[in-house]
Amino acid sequence: MTTTLQGKTILMSGGSRGIGLAIALRAAADGANIVMLSKTDKPHPALQGTIHTAAEEIRAAGGQALAVVGDVRNDDDVLRAVLEAVGAFGGVDIVLNNASVINLSGTLELEPKRFDLMQDVNMRGTFMLSRAALPELLKAKNPHILSLSPPVSLDPRWLGAHTGYTLAKFGMSLATLGMAAEFGERGVAANTLWPKTTIRTAAVANILGGEELMRRSRTPEIYADAAYLVLTTPSRELNGRSLIVEDVLAEHGITDLSKYSPGVDESELFPDIFL
Template sequence: MTRTLHNRTILMSGGSRGIGLAIALRAAADGANIVLLAKTDTPHPALEGTIHTAADEIRAAGGRALPIVGDVRNDADIERAVTSAVAEFGGIDIVLNNASVISLAGSRELSPKRYDLMQDVNTRGTYMLSRAALPALLEAENPHVLSLSPPINLDPKWLGPHTGYTLAKYGMSLATLGLAAEFAERGIAANTLWPRTTIQTAAVSNVLGGAELMRRSRTPEIYADAAYLVLTSDARELTGRSLIVEDVLAEHGITDLERYAPGIDPADLYPDIFL
């Protein structure tokens, strides 16, 4: 049976811009319902998009949107998002753990406040949002949890340069893989998804490498297309995996990736971290 995301409800952390919004728009093209839990209520001076402009784009793409202004660090906001999603759309089929904070500072430079922020949004937010949605997911026909986090790679070159960030991202992955093991027999899939090259996002532009790195990165649509394939798969067949964007596409016969980085020699694309 060919699955689509028509009338499926996705609860997403973040999603005002970047990869999360690209995934939401791909799902919206099927007629999905997207519930966004995000803080960006008003325009940011350095970043495009708010939760409201994202909702407008989702509706224009063919989906239904429910913007919930809130913080994934706040348990009451999480509960409100879950309750609102169930009340508005009758359930939750997918949890998309997209919200993430990045700091590549070394351990001496990383402030306790920034460390706590990364842990609270990345690791705790992933676990608590997924946990809160479990009752609804257990009632869904083909439930998925998908976290935008890397495979666990214990090579010292990923542990040493930015220990605080690595802990936070690996925490997302561990929480997700733990849920996969815990709920495999009850039919909830839980996987992580990570790209082989950098993606054109605000983090790449503002934190990692500016305009030159943006030029050497793929568009967020590659992440969205891979996520779509994961989320339309059989939850009992695909779970507990640390998936790579390009590998997911290749498994579905998509090997020509030029449209995701038009005019760029593949050899010039910049490899993402953790791989």
């Protein structure tokens, strides 16, 4: 394992709040540079945080931040984010595919525009942001692509539960694993990371289950700590894996996870989908 993310530049999609921001703050504690490509320029009535408040938190935590207002669906915005990262910090060491849209509607209920949005942000966004940054990653000393997406499974339980969303999330994973196979021999690691339990995010609160499910979920910091361990591992030693948050922590001797769900018994935690 490398010892730190100090001076490393992380290019991430999203990051205004939730898991992405937690990962950014963990990296910022080392003195990392965080470049966020996000549309969240102004406060949302139902969601906390903007790209600008996130940048302020990152700087307060000890890192440097660059807020790039744009859309991961827009190729010009994606290229601009890479160019601004290079201009500000000299390169890109890590790509974090964090931005994701969730819609659990069944096939007959899922409107075409909602389907397209999920595929464009989740799968296409992962592919295009990683692709745009690869020339810089290939020059980096310990380059990583990390996508927040699940292991690919042909279990009918997941294929049939919400086909549109499943396609979008598995698309993220397949794009990542494909790049692992294509660029691993050149030193670029590409892995996915997914939790065993639900995480306290806006999606859990507003879409999946409200306050009760939030209570039965772990904090985003568990994701952040696992991501940190992945990103500080030598890229040639960890590539093409569909990693699970709790397993990554266990591999590093962290088995007491109670701090990530304060006041909640382990038996009450709610399992996440896809596992």
